[in-house]
Amino acid sequence: MAGDALLSYAFEFIATQSTVPAENLLKVVAALGRAVGAAGLVGGQVVDLESEGKADITVDTLNFIHRHKTAALLEVSVTAGAMLMGADAAVLEKLSSYAQNIGLAFQIVDDILDITSTQAELGKSIGKDVAAQKATFPSLWGLEESKRQAQQLVEQAKQDLESFDTRNQPLLAIADYITARTH
Amino acid sequence: MAGDALLSYAFEFIATQSTVPAENLLKVVAALGRAVGAAGLVGGQVVDLESEGKADITVDTLNFIHRHKTAALLEVSVTAGAMLMGADAAVLEKLSSYAQNIGLAFQIVDDILDITSTQAELGKSIGKDVAAQKATFPSLWGLEESKRQAQQLVEQAKQDLESFDTRNQPLLAIADYITARTH
Numbered sequence: 001m002a003g004d005a006l007l008s009y010a011f012e013f014i015a016t017q018s019t020v021p022a023e024n025l026l027k028v029v030a031a032l033g034r035a036v037g038a039a040g041l042v043g044g045q046v047v048d049l050e051s052e053g054k055a056d057i058t059v060d061t062l063n064f065i066h067r068h069k070t071a072a073l074l075e076v077s078v079t080a081g082a083m084l085m086g087a088d089a090a091v092l093e094k095l096s097s098y099a100q101n102i103g104l105a106f107q108i109v110d111d112i113l114d115i116t117s118t119q120a121e122l123g124k125s126i127g128k129d130v131a132a133q134k135a136t137f138p139s140l141w142g143l144e145e146s147k148r149q150a151q152q153l154v155e156q157a158k159q160d161l162e163s164f165d166t167r168n169q170p171l172l173a174i175a176d177y178i179t180a181r182t183h
Numbered sequence: 184m185a186g187d188a189l190l191s192y193a194f195e196f197i198a199t200q201s202t203v204p205a206e207n208l209l210k211v212v213a214a215l216g217r218a219v220g221a222a223g224l225v226g227g228q229v230v231d232l233e234s235e236g237k238a239d240i241t242v243d244t245l246n247f248i249h250r251h252k253t254a255a256l257l258e259v260s261v262t263a264g265a266m267l268m269g270a271d272a273a274v275l276e277k278l279s280s281y282a283q284n285i286g287l288a289f290q291i292v293d294d295i296l297d298i299t300s301t302q303a304e305l306g307k308s309i310g311k312d313v314a315a316q317k318a319t320f321p322s323l324w325g326l327e328e329s330k331r332q333a334q335q336l337v338e339q340a341k342q343d344l345e346s347f348d349t350r351n352q353p354l355l356a357i358a359d360y361i362t363a364r365t366h
Contacts, residue, residue, distance in 0.1 A: 003187070004187075004219065005225040008216045009216060011212055011213075012215075015212035015216065016213050022204075022205035022206045026212075033191045033195025037189075037192050042187055
């Protein structure tokens with residue numbers, strides 16, 4: 001019930017901001033609804049639960065899970081600000097692509113750290129995925145290829161923002177942080 | 184997760200209606216968020232769960248539970264249409280009062296039917312409240328007083344709509360149905 005209350009409050013909070021044009025607020029409400037619901041977070045979580053303990057999970061399925069569970073929420077977090085400002089479709093598309101790319105990279109790095117990090121460094125228990133027999137990117141690709149793919153997604157994310165002015169620096173720094181982080 | 188998906192979709196659905204002014208849609212999003220969240224349904228449900236098995240529940244607590252669990256959702260259902268049309272605060276207040284009154288009357292009648300109805304008539308198991316040791320309006324007031332209170336709330340609800348034109352007929356009929364229903 002705490003989750004239901006907080007979820008409802010997120011929409012109420014957006015809808016009661018009076019300093020932003022109503023049309024732009026509605027776009028954020030719709031995008032958040034999509035990101036959280038069956039086409040986003042919930043959809044990804046359902047496929048994740050259905051995939052547990054299965055030995056034949058493909059990279060496509062793993063991508064689906066993390067694009068929906070992780071990247072969709074990152075996407076609405078990144079694009080909401082632009083929507084509030086009334087950004088056009090071309091700008092939103094670049095920001096969406098950036099967020100999808102860092103979202104997937106974040107998850108690959110998460111899978112890598114679950115194997116290579118120490119518990120003290122990560123700040124949470126390690127080896128959980130292997131113990132739970134969860135399909136991960138390293139289990140499908142191996143460690144080196146997983147690192148390469150994560151790096152490639154981060155480079156792609158940074159290219160997505162190439163046409164923006166230097167105010168793109170914080171987003172570029174966040175992208176670099178994804179692969180640099182050790183916890 | 185199905186609940187989370189449907190809850191998110193409700194907000195997304197409202198936010199993507201293009202035939203209604205954005206300001207009015209935002210009012211409905213905010214009202215629905217309030218009705219569902221901590222100040223509405225969730226708040227009522229929390230107090231309801233905390234009250235289970237307690238012998239000293241007051242009428243005030245019972246009113247709180249049902250105003251939040253039942254009446255808040257009825258209220259947003261009744262007022263949303265008026266909000267979409269851009270109704271003014273005075274109209275919304277009358278509709279809110281109407282909905283609160285029939286919401287509470289509905290719950291009192293529900294409590295009464297749980298005692299007086301047969302399982303075949305009610306279409307669901309009876310005597311649940313007594314079995315669960317739940318405080319109900321009849322347990323606090325007795326059956327006759329409960330019936331009188333329900334009738335009084337329905338009369339009050341109909342008075343709330345007195346100043347409207349004859350398009351108030353369906354809402355008046357719904358109010359009468361509350362006390363007339365046997366299942």
